[in-house]
Amino acid sequence: MRPSPGLRSLARDKPPPPAPVDPVAVLRGYTGGVREQLAPGEQCEMCAVPIGPEHPHIADVPDHRLLCTCRPCYLLFNAEAASRGHYRAVPEEYRFNKDFAMSAAQWEALGIPVNLAFLFHQTDQARHVAFYPSPGGATESLLDLASWDEVVAADPLLGKLIPDVEAVLLRRLEDAFECYLVPIDSCYELVGIVRQYWEGFAGGEEVWGRIDEFFAGVKERCRG
Ligand SMILES: [Zn+2]
Ligand SMILES: [Zn+2]
Known part of the structure; x- marks a missing residue:
């Protein structure tokens, strides 16, 4: 046997x-x-x-x-x-925002229950909207995003975000944030990964492995 x-x-x-x-x-x-x-x-x-x-x-x-x-x-x-x-x-450029600064309190104010989020400017609402990937798809944070407006105001790169088609992709790490400016369709690719592989309360090993790979790909495209 x-x-x-x-x-x-x-x-x-x-x-x-x-x-x-x-x-x-x-x-x-x-x-x-x-x-x-x-x-x-x-x-x-x-x-x-x-x-x-x-x-x-x-x-x-x-x-x-x-x-x-x-x-x-x-x-x-x-x-x-x-x-x-x-x-x-939808643009094809990926940019790493190396000078991104956000406090833990500003992050908490977004009301995102996982350590991933994407935000973009929605023209017809004339404001930023914040989403996070969840097993049910892309879920919108319905909180007031005043803290995010502060972050954007202090960051020259975020002010140049292309409305509706370019997103700020955030990943919260232990004691820092990773911030990328990405085509909005890549955020939905991340949503697809979470929807397909998330298990239980914390997601499980497989989904987080695939999320790591997704971010490695994003990093790679920022260099290219
Ligand atoms: Zn055609
Ligand atoms: Zn397509």
Whole structure:
């Protein structure tokens, strides 16, 4: 009889890299499936040409929706004037905010129950909104974000955030915060990981391993 590997040795093995998650698929799962007839990531939602699993996104700003697009449509809508703000291309740059400063009290005031959050400026609400990934999807903090406005006011990089399509991604570590400026679709990729792998009260070893990998990928893109 062959000895079966114990749970411990399985847990020590490096988990396989997560399959690419189309953040639009995550969003649709969460909102109950808008336009279910189109499999996200298979065709451009602007011009219907076939597209691969890795493709850029355009935000439909008034509808709070991301659209999967081909590169030519993406470039066309990248010029904001082309659509008078209705559509906005999700940027592809990742930036590490090395001078980020936030106190524990300012973090607590956001009302985020996990050590991960993403915030962005929502044009139609004319304010920042804060979300965190949870097993149920992206969950919004409904608290007043006055403390976050203080953080933004003191940080020159955060003031230049692109509304609706670029997010501040925060990870709380033992005694510090990591802060990145990222395309909003990457936040939904993180939401997808948490939704798929979170177990029990604290999430479990697997989900935190995958979250570490996600952040390693974000760091890598900041250098590139
Ligand atoms: Zn297209
Ligand atoms: Zn997509």
